[in-house]
Amino acid sequence: MHSSSTSGSRLSLHSFLNSHTTKAMVLATAFIPFHSINASKTNQYHSVVNSNTLNVVAVSDPSVVFKDGGFQHGFGYDLVSSYAENLNVKLNFKTVSSNEAAMKLVAQGKANFAITTADMNQIETQKLVAFSASCGEMNSLKKSGLNTNINWVFKRADDPLTETASGFVCQSKQNGQIKQLASFYNRNVVKQQDWNTIHRDLSKRMPIYKASLKKSAQKFDLDWHFLAAIGYQESYLKPDSVSPTGVRGIMMLTSSTANAMGVTNRSDPAQSIQGGAKYFDLMMTRYAHIPIQDRYWYALVAYNMGPGATDAVMQRLKAQGKNPNDWIQMYDYLNRHQSSNSRYRQAVQYVTRIRAYLEHIKSSPKLLQI
Known part of the structure; x- marks a missing residue:
């Protein structure tokens, strides 16, 4: 004291x-x-x-x-x-x-x-x-x-x-x-020894996709660095990425989501980025009733594990007498139950790592100059 x-x-x-x-x-x-x-x-x-x-x-x-x-x-x-x-x-x-x-x-x-x-x-x-x-x-x-x-x-x-x-x-x-x-807001979400690799990747790949990221961000009133952070979490900003479950491209879209977003070639960087931005914008609209400082995190959770699963957690919070529109309540629920639910564990990691990547970009003069 x-x-x-x-x-x-x-x-x-x-x-x-x-x-x-x-x-x-x-x-x-x-x-x-x-x-x-x-x-x-x-x-x-x-x-x-x-x-x-x-x-x-x-x-x-x-x-x-x-x-x-x-x-x-x-x-x-x-x-x-x-x-x-x-x-x-x-x-x-x-x-x-x-x-x-x-x-x-x-x-x-x-x-x-x-x-x-x-x-x-x-x-x-x-x-x-x-x-x-x-x-x-x-x-x-x-x-x-x-x-x-x-x-x-x-x-x-x-x-x-x-x-x-x-x-x-x-x-x-x-x-x-x-x-x-x-x-x-844990600043140790990413291991210190990993930041050199992350910084090198971002420095190398952000300039390649800058035009597409900025164009899509402008269209949906988003920050292009935010889209870059999502893309890095999804695929390390690699357009040829494919997961074991079949999602692919920079924004790792499923086939059904890609079709719904008008994406005909998920491996095309420009199409993937625009499709991902459009889908994220839909999630932002879905949770428009939530204060803006929290809405981005809800939209990310929904982008990751689906709006249905996100809404189900919100209903559980409401049933417990908690505010389902308060991000800290939402985060606490996902965090406490992640050991028994892999989707929650993945969502927590997803949101916190994107936040960390975004903050790294915003606090790096070199990356901001890209």
Whole structure:
């Protein structure tokens, strides 16, 4: 546990949460409902209430967020998205290049709070307060290769927005959401020794199929790097790939899916990529009721094991009283049952590896220049 000093008469929330664990747990279990607070007695909370918008600024960091075409994802982003949904407000999310820039916007009142990787001395020097974005669930973050120093930074400790946020994060720890979220965003999904080969493959093959990937991505309003990541997971971007079950081509389409998508030659790279993009777009449309940051993962699961099997899992979640449209609930179910169901095991590996490939592309200057 860390200890923190006070800044003037202001108690550091980080010190409060870490030195008063019992009270932090009370906040978590007795989470303050959004409509039960008198908004007029505060500033940032009042701002959120009046604007119906939560303005969050975050440092660009792989453990916080990746910006990919039409959607954003990441451990930090997904957690704050859940908080905004809990408050029933819109999320306005912005990234900046440094912790200092993020904290400056909070200090100036231009952001309700910030997600940073700054240490507590840096934060307290700015006369701000912060708490761990994992409520102490450091082992889960560390095990998943995530930055354990992610924190939420606020202007005041006594602002009800700060209080509800700390309660939400600790509640998320208690109900397992943080552990599940860290598991999904595990940065060790691909073995370190394999990345050299993967990077070499992508560097060599992405340029060959770039035109087809970009054309199909544009047609279906997708990010072409996302399609490249799917193609690499499916076939290593090899158009002559054939599986023992008869699926073939870059996007490894079945004969029936290929026919339905208008593909006459599955081994033709351009046709395969367009057919795969069209089918993925159909899955995105099928799950259009799911928030965009989660919809991509549902569409990938459906692309891999079929929409019927995906819908069956969603029905089981609903029967268990869980939210079938919440990706973390979906992922947790697949993850927990993968040892007894090979389709679930394959789906978990499929989605997490595509996510890892996509993040590698987005964080590699050389690949981004292709």
